[in-house]
Amino acid sequence: MMKPEELEKFRNILLQKRKRMLVNLRHTLNTDMTLNSADLPDETDPVPGECPQPFKFRLRGRERAFIEKIDKALIRIIDGSFGICEDCGEPIHSKRLEARPETTVCVRCKEEHELREERQFAK
Numbered sequence: 256m257m258k259p260e261e262l263e264k265f266r267n268i269l270l271q272k273r274k275r276m277l278v279n280l281r282h283t284l285n286t287d288m289t290l291n292s293a294d295l296p297d298e299t300d301p302v303p304g305e306c307p308q309p310f311k312f313r314l315r316g317r318e319r320a321f322i323e324k325i326d327k328a329l330i331r332i333i334d335g336s337f338g339i340c341e342d343c344g345e346p347i348h349s350k351r352l353e354a355r356p357e358t359t360v361c362v363r364c365k366e367e368h369e370l371r372e373e374r375q376f377a378k
C-alpha cells in the first residue's frame with residue numbers, strides 16, 4: 256500500500272494539474288466559441304472528496320476527458336485504489352505515477368490497450 260505522504264504528494268500534483276487546466280480553458284474561452292463561460296467551473300470549485308456530490312460540468316473534448324481523469328484519480332486516492340492498475344490489479348510503477356498521476360493502468364496494460372486500438376484501426 257502507498258504511504259499517506261506519498262498519496263498526499265500525488266494529490267497535490269493532481270490538484271495543480273487540474274487547476275492549470277482550468278486556467279488554460281479560461282484563456283481559450285475568448286477564441287473558442289464552442290465553449291460557454293457558464294459551463295466553466297471556478298478554480299475554487301470543490302474537488303472530489305471535498306464535496307459529497309461528484310463535481311460535474313459540461314465541457315467537450317480532450318480537456319474534459321483530462322479533467323475527468325484527474326477527478327477519477329483524486330477519488331481513487333480517497334477510496335484507496337490509487338496506484339493500482341484497473342486492469343490487472345498490480346501496483347503501477349511510481350515513476351509512471353510521477354509522470355502521469357492521472358493514469359489508471361500500468362504500462363503493460365496500457366500497451367495492450369494501444370495494440371488493441373491499432374488492430375481496430377487496421378480493420
Ligand SMILES: [Zn+2]
Nearest residue numbers: 340343361364
Ligand atoms: Zn495492468
